Amino acid sequence: MAVQTTTARSATTRAPSPPRRRRGHLTGYLFISPAVLLFLVFIAGPFVAAILLSFYTWDLLTPADFVGLRNFGRLIADNDLRRSMLNTLVFAAASVVTHIGLGLALALAVHRKMNAVVRYFVRTTFFFPFVVSWAAVALVWKYVLDPTFGIGGYYVERLGFSAPNWLSTPSLAMPSIIAVDWWHTIGYTFIILLAGLQTVPETLLEAARVDGANAWQRFWSVTLPMMSPTLFFATVITFIGAFQIFEPMLIMTQGGPSGSTRSIVQYTYEQAFQQFQIGYASAVALVLFVVVMGVTLLQFRLSRRWVHQ
Amino acid sequence: MNATSPSGASSLQLSRRTALKTLAALAAVPAAGALAGCGGSSQTSSSSGGSSDKAAELSFVYLGTAEQQAQWNQLFAQFNKQHPNIKLKPEGVASTNWAEFFNKLSTRIAGGRVPDMVQVATEGQRLFASKGLLHPIDEFIAKDKAVIDEYYADLNPNLIKWNTKYASPGGKTYYLPGEFNTMVMHCNKVLFDKAGIQLPSADWTWDQFLDICRQIKAKTGAFAYVAGTGYFTDVMPWLLTNGTSSFNADWTQPTFDNPQVQESAQFMRTLVEEKLSPPPGGTFDPFTALAQDKLAMFGGGRWPVINLRKLNAVQKTVLLPFPKKVGQGSPVGWNGYPILKASKNKEACWTFIKFLISKEGTSFFANLGGTIVPARKSVASSQAFLANSPKGTEYLYDALSYATPIPAPDKGAAIQQVIEDTWRQMLTGNTPIAQGTTQVQGKLQGLV
Numbered sequence: 001m002a003v004q005t006t007t008a009r010s011a012t013t014r015a016p017s018p019p020r021r022r023r024g025h026l027t028g029y030l031f032i033s034p035a036v037l038l039f040l041v042f043i044a045g046p047f048v049a050a051i052l053l054s055f056y057t058w059d060l061l062t063p064a065d066f067v068g069l070r071n072f073g074r075l076i077a078d079n080d081l082r083r084s085m086l087n088t089l090v091f092a093a094a095s096v097v098t099h100i101g102l103g104l105a106l107a108l109a110v111h112r113k114m115n116a117v118v119r120y121f122v123r124t125t126f127f128f129p130f131v132v133s134w135a136a137v138a139l140v141w142k143y144v145l146d147p148t149f150g151i152g153g154y155y156v157e158r159l160g161f162s163a164p165n166w167l168s169t170p171s172l173a174m175p176s177i178i179a180v181d182w183w184h185t186i187g188y189t190f191i192i193l194l195a196g197l198q199t200v201p202e203t204l205l206e207a208a209r210v211d212g213a214n215a216w217q218r219f220w221s222v223t224l225p226m227m228s229p230t231l232f233f234a235t236v237i238t239f240i241g242a243f244q245i246f247e248p249m250l251i252m253t254q255g256g257p258s259g260s261t262r263s264i265v266q267y268t269y270e271q272a273f274q275q276f277q278i279g280y281a282s283a284v285a286l287v288l289f290v291v292v293m294g295v296t297l298l299q300f301r302l303s304r305r306w307v308h309q
Numbered sequence: 310m311n312a313t314s315p316s317g318a319s320s321l322q323l324s325r326r327t328a329l330k331t332l333a334a335l336a337a338v339p340a341a342g343a344l345a346g347c348g349g350s351s352q353t354s355s356s357s358g359g360s361s362d363k364a365a366e367l368s369f370v371y372l373g374t375a376e377q378q379a380q381w382n383q384l385f386a387q388f389n390k391q392h393p394n395i396k397l398k399p400e401g402v403a404s405t406n407w408a409e410f411f412n413k414l415s416t417r418i419a420g421g422r423v424p425d426m427v428q429v430a431t432e433g434q435r436l437f438a439s440k441g442l443l444h445p446i447d448e449f450i451a452k453d454k455a456v457i458d459e460y461y462a463d464l465n466p467n468l469i470k471w472n473t474k475y476a477s478p479g480g481k482t483y484y485l486p487g488e489f490n491t492m493v494m495h496c497n498k499v500l501f502d503k504a505g506i507q508l509p510s511a512d513w514t515w516d517q518f519l520d521i522c523r524q525i526k527a528k529t530g531a532f533a534y535v536a537g538t539g540y541f542t543d544v545m546p547w548l549l550t551n552g553t554s555s556f557n558a559d560w561t562q563p564t565f566d567n568p569q570v571q572e573s574a575q576f577m578r579t580l581v582e583e584k585l586s587p588p589p590g591g592t593f594d595p596f597t598a599l600a601q602d603k604l605a606m607f608g609g610g611r612w613p614v615i616n617l618r619k620l621n622a623v624q625k626t627v628l629l630p631f632p633k634k635v636g637q638g639s640p641v642g643w644n645g646y647p648i649l650k651a652s653k654n655k656e657a658c659w660t661f662i663k664f665l666i667s668k669e670g671t672s673f674f675a676n677l678g679g680t681i682v683p684a685r686k687s688v689a690s691s692q693a694f695l696a697n698s699p700k701g702t703e704y705l706y707d708a709l710s711y712a713t714p715i716p717a718p719d720k721g722a723a724i725q726q727v728i729e730d731t732w733r734q735m736l737t738g739n740t741p742i743a744q745g746t747t748q749v750q751g752k753l754q755g756l757v
Contacts, residue, residue: 060419061440146591168590168737256730257590257739273412274722275756 047289054283059276071283081284083259084267085291087174088243091263094178095242100235102182103189108219110190111197123194127187134184134247141180142167142252167253170260177248177261185241189234196230197223228307236299243292264288362394365657369426370417372410373401380674387673388664395657400424406541407432407642408722418442425652426661429484431642432717434476435560438483439719444648445481449659460485460666463685465709468643475560475714476645484645485666488674488681490610491639491708492546493628495617495699500605504528511630511704515550515576518632522585525605534606535595536577536586538733540725541640541715542608546631547573549638549713555728555753556716563753565728566746569635574735574742581736589736596620611705612680614698628701630708641712643684682706720756727752 054071058064075081110122129137144152145166153163166176200223208218224231246265249255255262255270268288272281373381378401385397404410411433417423429437437443450457461469464486472486501508504525509517522533537543540555548554553569556562564570580586587593596613598604600620607613608631617623630637646665648658664670671683675693682705683689689706718724731749734740740748 060415061436061442143592146593147588148591148593150591165588165590165737168588168733168739170734170739254726254730257734257737258730270723270726273416274408274726275720276415 050282050285053279054286056279058278060278061276064279067279071280074280075283075287080259080262081264081267081287084262084264085287087260087262088245088264090174091178091181091245092239092242095181095245096235096238098178098182099186099189099238100193100231103186103193103234104231106186106190107193107197111194123191126190129184130187132184135251137180137184138248138251141183141248145176145252168257170257173253173257173261177252180248180252181242181245189238192234192237193227193230196227196234199230200226225308232299232303232307236296239295239299240292243288243295362392362657362660363654364394364396365654366396366398367425367654367657367661368398368400369428370400370402370414370424371428372404372407372430384670384674388661388670391664392660395660397661398425406539406725408725411436412722423649425649425654426658427647427649429645429647431475431645431715432721434484434645434647435478435717436719436721437647438476438478442647442650443483444650444652444655445483446485446648446659446662447482449648449655450482453659453663456663457485460685463668463687465686465706467709467712468684471641471643471714472645475717483647485662486684487644487646487666488671488684489641489643489709490612490681491641491705491712492542492608492610492631493639493701493704493708494631495599495607495609495613496627496629497599497602497605497625498627499602499625500525500529500531503602504605508627509629509632512637513629513632515632515634519576519579522580522605523583526583526585529602529605531602532587532598532604533585534580535593535598535604535608536580536589536736537608538589538729538736540728541642542610543577544728544732545640545713545715546608546638547577549640550631550633550635551638552635554713554716556718556757560716560718561757563750563757565753566750571742571746572634574732574746577732578736578738578742582738589733596622599626610680611682611702614702615680617699618697623697623699626699628699628704630704637708637711639708639712640715641709642715642717644681718757724753724756727756 053064055066055068056064057067057071106126110119144150147153147163147165147168150163150166152166156163164172166172204222204226205218208222213221244265245263246269249261249263249266250269253261255266264284265288268281268284271277271284371381378399381399381401385399388397389395402410402413404413407430410430414427414433427437468486468489472484473482476484496508498508501521505528506521506524509521518534525531525533535543545555548570551569551573553564553567553573555565555570557564577586581588595604595607595609596616597620599607600617600622614623617626631639646662648655648662652658666684668685668688671685671688672691672693674681675683675688675691683694686706688694690703695702727749731740731745735742735745
């Protein structure tokens with residue numbers, strides 16, 4: 001009967017949590033509350049605000065006016081927006097390819113038997129630029145690439161070539177920024193991929209070696225599949241970061257020459273704070289969100305085919 | 310920024326009202342930023358106002374860096390000696406140009422951080438006045454007519470005329486015209502002597518300028534001139550001396566695709582092609598280059614004097630008006646000191662404005678070595694302004710007689726970016742001149 005009573009009770013009611021467990025829950029919530037608060041204030045709140053503002057026109061200095069979907073209709077015919085989106089896609093694609101490809105090459109080069117001090121020095125050297133702020137990096141490289149006094153041009157001329165105007169030539173400006181971005185952020189990708197290499201079981205590599213696989217076959221058939229989760233993570237993070245690129249364009253080229261380096265984030269900033277069109281800028285920001293989310297979801301879907309589970 | 314949905318109404322009024330309340334707190338700051346030297350408390354009101362002033366605290370936002378703060382503090386201290394009850398809280402906003410400053414200021418206002426006092430240059434005066442943020446000062450002017458009459462009598466009439474035309478929408482006065490900057494040519498006399506060239510007269514021409522550039526390059530190896538891309542500093546002087554401009558007289562229509570603009574752009578392109586100028590788009594520092602005798606000429610207003618003094622290059626520098634093609638020309642931009650509508654300290658604001666426009670305030674700032682030309686003729690021609698300055702500094706004030714206000718429609722930052730980017734492409738040869746000017750014209754039409 002006691003069992004029936006207990007069963008009957010549990011079918012319709014939940015036993016109250018013991019006081020100690022409730023205190024544990026409360027403690028957990030308190031621990032995560034700072035992060036949740038920061039998330040709400042700096043991410044969720046502005047996100048909701050951007051969605052709402054995209055239905056208004058607002059110039060910061062006078063009251064906002066509701067305009068419905070007009071801002072979104074304007075997106076379709078905006079050639080400058082299309083150009084900025086294309087620039088950003090080019091940058092992101094180049095960034096992912098160079099970061100993953102060259103980052104993996106660096107990681108493979110470092111992941112071998114070597115003196116611990118040498119390994120530490122190499123890792124620090126490649127990672128150090130990553131801790132320097134983008135503003136400082138962009139300013140320094142602007143001087144390095146100066147067409148008159150820059151040391152970049154100096155060494156090009158020493159090789160017998162004419163030093164180009166790197167940041168004022170439309171065909172060279174974006175490649176220059178891609179190269180600077182690689183210099184600045186490769187350390188992060190390199191460290192992640194190096195850690196991924198270290199997760200590849202040595203026993204599998206030994207077994208492949210015993211079976212007669214050469215270095216390339218071991219890399220292609222064992223190392224790459226085993227570190228595919230790390231590669232996937234690095235690819236997703238690199239793409240998301242590259243799509244939000246802003247500082248080097250603003251500082252080094254101001255989006256020029258002729259709009260050839262204007263990124264989508266810079267375009268959003270200019271619409272909001274130079275042309276005083278907060279509503280339209282919010283609509284552009286939502287487009288950016290949709291694109292990044294769409295590509296990321298696509299990457300997750302495709303990962304089922306090539307990422308080792 | 311509060312994103313609360315409006316209930317029924319189509320206007321979102323939250324931040325506006327909040328901003329206006331905050332603006333009120335700002336109110337009258339005679340924004341005498343780094344450019345200001347404008348001062349001039351009225352001799353009647355400021356000298357007697359001191360202890361009878363109602364206590365007030367005015368926060369003040371101006372265009373300036375932290376290193377300029379010390380100069381500003383000296384000016385404020387001088388004001389506080391006479392008016393100890395009015396406390397000033399200055400804050401410099403570092404910006405590379407006025408358009409950027411106004412963008413930052415607008416963002417601050419929208420975000421609720423509204424200062425009491427603001428420095429407003431030509432590039433933003435019409436924008437701010439047209440947005441209903443400012444309190445007309447006609448009543449104060451009428452009340453202190455003697456002070457204002459004395460001030461106006463010491464100004465170039467053009468400043469008063471331009472202030473009325475460009476910064477007084479609806480026929481109301483929001484600003485008193487303050488200190489300003491024009492553009493003149495800074496010449497390195499050492500390089501001229503080295504090349505055996507006599508300094509030209511004030512009415513020299515484009516052809517003479519080009520000939521001098523070629524001679525200096527050939528005989529000294531130094532760059533002759535910096536063909537830059539700044540809208541105020543590098544584009545407008547060459548348009549105005551060729552009888553044209555970026556916009557029409559009332560700033561409603563761009564005029565960038567006419568033959569004179571193309572001719573000016575081609576003239577600058579010639580300097581780059583012949584390597585008489587460093588390539589545009591880099592980080593070339595004209596002040597250091599001139600001090601090191603690697604550069605013969607650059608265009609500038611009053612602001613280079615700070616660097617020239619630091620580099621001990623004042624003695625070798627001589628100022629001349631820009632060479633002319635059709636006539637003499639120079640852009641001009643000046644400061645204004647509005648009282649914000651929601652200010653609760655309008656009287657205190659006006660007291661500070663009068664201090665800044667007084668001879669005392671103007672001279673004080675001129676002595677400190679500011680980067681602006683005093684609006685008062687008496688101060689601009691005095692030793693307070695001319696001492697330790699290049700020969701020919703008086704041309705900065707004289708340029709008011711032929712200067713043109715820098716066209717500044719509301720979307721100033723975007724307009725400036727369009728012009729500067731395409732000008733750079735034309736000078737580097739990446740874009741043909743005719744194509745470039747047409748592109749700019751089309752984009753500017755979309756921005757007005």
